[in-house]
Amino acid sequence: MKKDICILAIETSCDETAAAVVRNGREICSNIIFSQIDLHKLYGGVVPEIASRKHIEKINQVIEEALKQAGTALDELDAIAVTYGPGLVGALLVGVAEAKAIAYAKDLPLIGVHHIEGHISANYIEHPELEPPFLCLVVSGGHTHLVYVRDYGKYDILGRTRDDAAGEAYDKVARAIGLGYPGGPKIDRIAKEGNPEAISFPRAHIEDSPYDFSFSGVKSAVLNYINGCQMKGESFLPADIAASFQKAVVDVLVEHSMWAVEEYKTCKFAIAGGVASNSALRESMKKACEERQTTFYYPSPVFCTDNAAMIGAAAYYEYLAGTRHGWDLNAVPNLKLGER
Numbered sequence: 001m002k003k004d005i006c007i008l009a010i011e012t013s014c015d016e017t018a019a020a021v022v023r024n025g026r027e028i029c030s031n032i033i034f035s036q037i038d039l040h041k042l043y044g045g046v047v048p049e050i051a052s053r054k055h056i057e058k059i060n061q062v063i064e065e066a067l068k069q070a071g072t073a074l075d076e077l078d079a080i081a082v083t084y085g086p087g088l089v090g091a092l093l094v095g096v097a098e099a100k101a102i103a104y105a106k107d108l109p110l111i112g113v114h115h116i117e118g119h120i121s122a123n124y125i126e127h128p129e130l131e132p133p134f135l136c137l138v139v140s141g142g143h144t145h146l147v148y149v150r151d152y153g154k155y156d157i158l159g160r161t162r163d164d165a166a167g168e169a170y171d172k173v174a175r176a177i178g179l180g181y182p183g184g185p186k187i188d189r190i191a192k193e194g195n196p197e198a199i200s201f202p203r204a205h206i207e208d209s210p211y212d213f214s215f216s217g218v219k220s221a222v223l224n225y226i227n228g229c230q231m232k233g234e235s236f237l238p239a240d241i242a243a244s245f246q247k248a249v250v251d252v253l254v255e256h257s258m259w260a261v262e263e264y265k266t267c268k269f270a271i272a273g274g275v276a277s278n279s280a281l282r283e284s285m286k287k288a289c290e291e292r293q294t295t296f297y298y299p300s301p302v303f304c305t306d307n308a309a310m311i312g313a314a315a316y317y318e319y320l321a322g323t324r325h326g327w328d329l330n331a332v333p334n335l336k337l338g339e340r
Contacts, residue, residue: 004023004024005023005024005025005078005079005316005319005320006021006022006023006029006072006076006077006078007021007022007023007077007078007079007080007081007111007312007315007316007319008020008021008063008066008067008074008077008079008080008081008102008312009021009022009080009081009082009113009308009309009311009312009315010059010063010080010081010082010083010095010098010099010308010311011082011083011095011115011118011306011307011308011310011311012055012059012083012087012091012092012094012095012098013083013085013086013087013088013091013092013095013115013306014046014051014087014088014091014141014142014306015035015036015037015039015040015046015051015054015091015306016033016034016035016036016305016306016307017033017034017036017054017055017058017059017062018031018032018033018034018062018306018307018308018311019032019059019062019063019065019066019308020032020066020307020308020309020311020312021066021067021069021070021072021077021312022309022312022313022315022316024316025121025124025312025313025315025316025317026124026125026128026313026316028125028309028312029069029070029071029072030065030066030067030068030069030070031066031302031307031308031309032062032065032066032069032308033062033302033305033306033307033308034058034061034062036050036051036054037181037182039054040181041180041181041182043181044175044180044181045171045181046088048088048089048090048091049090051088051090051091052088052090052091052093052094055091055094055095056094059094059095059098060098063098063102066308074102074106074108075106077106077108078108078109078319079103079108079109079110079111079315079319080099080102080103080106080108080109080110080111081099081110081111081112081113081311081312081314081315081318081319082095082096082098082099082110082111082112082113082311082329083095083112083113083114083115083118083311084096084112084113084114084325084329084330084331084332084335085114085115085331085332085333085334085335086114086115086116086142086143086332086333086334086335087115087142087331087333088333089331089333092331092332092333093330093331096112096329096330096331100327100329104327109319109324110324110325110326110327110329111315111318111319111323111324111325112323112325112329113311113314113315113318114314114335114337114338115306115311115335116138116143116145116147116337117153117155117314117337118310118311118313118314119138119140119143119272119273119304119310120136120138120147120149120155120270120272120314121310121311121313121314121317122272122299122303122304122307122309122310122313123136123270123272123297123298123299124313125299125303125309125310125313126299126300126303127297130268130270130297132149132150132151132152132154133148133149133150133151133266133268134149134266134268134269134270134297135147135148135149135158135257135260135261135264135266135268135269135270136149136269136270136271136272137253137257137269137270137271137272137276137285138271138272138273138276139165139166139167139253139271139272139273139274139275139276139281140165140166140167140273140274140275140276141165141167141168141170141171141182141184141274141275142165142167142168143160143161143165143273144160144161144165144166144167144213144215144253145157145159145160145161145337146158146159146160146211146213146256146257146260147337148260148264152317152320152321153314153317153318153321153323154338155337155338157337157338158211158260159209159210159211159212159213159256159260160212160213161212161213161214161215162206162212162213162214163214163215163216164214164215164216164219165215166213166215166249166253166275167183167184167273167274167275168215169215169216169218169219169249170183170184170187170249170275171183171184172219172223173187173219173222173223173241173242173245174186174187174242176222176223176226177222177226177238177241177242178238179238179242184274184275184277184278185277187242187245187246188246188278188279188280190238190239190242190243191239191242191243191245191246191280192243192279193239193243194237194238194239194240194241194242194243194244195239195240195243195244196243196244196246196247197244197247198237198240198241198243198244199225199240199241199244200244201218201221201222201225201244201245201247201248202217202218202221202248203218203248203251203252203255204217204218204252205252210256210259211256211259211260213252213253213256215249215252218245218248218249222241222245225241226241246278246280247280250278250280250281250284251284253281253285254281254284254285254288257269257285257288258288258292261289261292261294262292266294267293267294267295268294268295268297269285269289269294269295269296269297270296270297270298271285271297271298272298272299272304273304274304274305274306275304276298276299276304277301277304277305282298285298
């Protein structure tokens with residue numbers, strides 16, 4: 001009889017301190033997240049030093065709660081997994097040090113996981129039928145990647161942002177129209193009250209790299225529009241700006257993704273990352289996939305934002321592939337997908 005593989009996963013790449021116990025890559029026994037959003041709201045964004053200190057304060061409590069909720073003990077685990085990049089170096093170091101300490105003390109295998117691989121793997125949690133190959137769009141505050149998932153742990157990056165990530169542009173536009181941090185959910189909410197056709201913002205296309213993205217132009221266009229209104233003494237509707245900006249971003253994300261679906265002739269397409277919980281993106285992507293007879297996969301919002309369950313899901317397949325890290329595992333803030 002095949003033995004179940006139980007992994008404790010730790011995620012501290014940005015401003016969520018998270019731990020989860022995951023069985024066989026798809027069964028979530030526990031998923032505990034301590035969010036620092038309320039703290040960083042005071043500063044209009046994540047302050048790395050504060051994030052690191054908060055991780056140190058909370059990580060033991062979060063792990064203890066994850067083990068308690070899962071009804072398991074460290075001695076019953078098969079491996080320890082941790083995000084080791086990309087992310088904020090100080091925040092990553094807290095999780096990596098904790099994972100190494102537990103793995104050493106309990107003589108357990110240590111598995112370092114790429115953060116983006118975790119986001120992609122979040123789709124496995126609620127879609128047991130999903131298996132590679134498939135296409136995945138990863139959209140978050142730090143990343144915008146269009147990825148072809150050839151197999152578990154094997155990825156081809158078809159396109160990436162040349163400048164701002166989609167989520168980063170959302171945060172900057174939200175700040176400009178007075179919505180504050182975090183920008184993504186607030187723009188998504190207020191955009192429902194606005195007219196997406198009110199203002200024509202640009203859609204960037206990179207001629208020699210059709211799958212690449214660029215969002216600094218649309219962000220700058222929004223800021224210029226607001227400045228122009230203020231200089232002329234004209235009023236503007238934040239809801240119209242939010243709706244028009246969001247439509248410009250979503251149009252590009254969907255268009256590039258569907259080009260890839262058609263070229264790679266895939267019948268499976270997934271989204272992942274914080275922006276994957278955006279209602280306009282989900283609706284547009286779902287419609288585009290239906291038109292192409294392509295099955296559309298997306299995680300629940302709790303698995304879109306940073307969490308440890310997705311790291312545990314990714315770690316399971318790394319475990320099966322024989323991936324093991326030594327005590328020299330370190331935080332790699334600019335880790336590229338596919339690197340070891």
